[in-house]
Amino acid sequence: MSNLQLQRAKDFIKELSEGYGVSGYEFSLNHPIMQKFREYADEVHTDRFGNIYSLKKGTSGRYKMMLAAHMDEIxxxxxxxxxxxxxxxxxxxxxxxxxxxxxxxxxxxxxxxxxxxxxxxxxxxxxxxxxxxxxxxxxxxxxxxxxxxxxxxxxxxxxxxSRQGYELLNHHFAGKSLDDRAGVAVMAVCLEELGSLYHRHDVIAVTTAQEEVGIRGALTSAYTINPDLAVAIDVTHGSTPDTKGVVNIELGKGPAVALGPNIHPAIYKGLVEAAKEHRLPYQPEPIPGASGTDAWAIQVTQAGVPTGLVSIPLRYMHTSVETLDLQDVINCGKLLAYFIASLPDDLEGYLCY
Incomplete structure (x- = not known):
């Protein structure tokens, strides 16, 4: 993991964190997000709901893979x-x-x-x-x-x-609205990594609107795309001394990979296998019910979408001092890129139960 990659991720997260975009009013973030994704994507556009779509074409384009991370804040x-x-x-x-x-x-x-x-x-x-x-x-x-x-x-x-983002020791970063603008940065890291990898299927990274008031942007964008599979990127509670026994996900130990009824088993298995093959840290996160993320809406769109969820460990969620480890952001983006590159030509057989 290069210092340059960490610096780029930090700068982008800081810019987004210090921006503003309460649910339904995210439009002021359009310019920095679209500008960043144009560096890595083949096409970038918005829809009438406020979602931003960044297409990275695959070699065959036979199937569509959706990534989703929300840009709105409380x-x-x-x-x-x-x-x-x-x-x-x-x-x-x-x-x-x-x-x-x-x-x-x-x-x-x-x-x-x-x-x-x-x-x-x-x-x-x-x-x-x-x-x-x-x-x-x-x-x-x-x-x-x-x-x-x-x-x-x-x-x-x-x-x-009103809060400026700032770096703490050991690549930790604190600020507001890291839920889930850090997830937007993960998608940028993923598309950047895909630029040097062979991947068969088209990838559409969607920066969604209005997640905090009812996962609405994920619902409308997934209906528009009707993807063949999808992975949502969000944050999850990171452990602190006062969460002992309640929260077991730790900062710096890699992204949390969800499993449970909201998650397709093949996608969970594929993410874990990609992490192991490329020696990337990850943390299993059992979610027995609704995940409360974009994955929840995407899964039941149209006839149903096989869906996964990876999350960045985050302390002090929904405060002005949300704190994460930038290395988890980089590892999350890389994990998604390697997973996408590992997908076979025939997704029908891959995703069948």
Whole structure:
């Protein structure tokens, strides 16, 4: 694994992490994503839903293989401007209110406006402020009176956390929205690797929209493509000292390869065999029910799609300091490329039960 490859992955993840694109408003990410994928893909285009398709042609093009990773992020939406100019908000996606107090945010109104989510300090609370705040108790302070705020901010404007991504020691990287913009970077690594490998089948890497509010982009794009097989790329919970016994996936030990009813057995087997053959680390991840990822929607599209799932171990999911190991990102992309290159000419026989 070259330092140059790690640096490129870090730069792309950092750019995407610092961008904004709450579910349904991902369009500001189109330019950097399409620009990156044009380096490796034969064709890149978007659809009316906001998904981005990057086609890497195979030597035969007999079958279509779909990759999917979502670009949207959880966020907030303005629902009220009170008489003092404070902004009341609701959530878009699974936001934990415990993570919001004291956060710097960006309101995407007529122009981007910086705000602070404030709350009553513990000095003024009965009981010393030990209880978690409720969403309705929080507000965004933009330092404006009502008249000024109303002229620049509207009900329905989206809000994202303001956070720069930064590298920690040992190739660890922290930032917001790594769920799942790190998965988008994995697809770029995969297509780059495929440039030097022989692969028979067409690969369509889809950067999906609106995963966080109901895996919608995966549903529409999979219906459009109707692929012969697919692999979704997402994140999974990485272990920390306080998750002992609950989370067993670790950072730096390779991507998690899912198995369970959402996963076609042949795809799981093929991914594991590719990892072993090319000496890439991986971690089995049993998922006995719904995976809650794009794989869940893709699997039941049209007449059904044989589907797999690989995930990047991630700490502190759905916070502004999500943390991953960049080596896992590279290994995930390489694993997918080697798996794709290993697929036989006849996928009908390969995928039959």
């Amino acid at each position: 966020g907030l939406m303005i629902k009220e401007i009170d008489q003092s100019g404070f902004l009341r908000f609701t959530t878009v996606g699974g936001v934990d209110p415990r993570t919001l107090v004291g956060q710097e945010v960006i309101i995407h109104g007529r122009e981007d406006i910086i705000g602070i989510i404030g709350a009553i300090p513990p000095h003024l609370q009965t009981g010393g402020g030990e209880d978690a705040f409720k969403m309705e108790d929080l507000g965004i302070d933009v330092g404006m009176p009502l008249a000024q705020a109303s002229g620049m901010i509207q009900i329905g404007d989206t809000v994202t956390l």
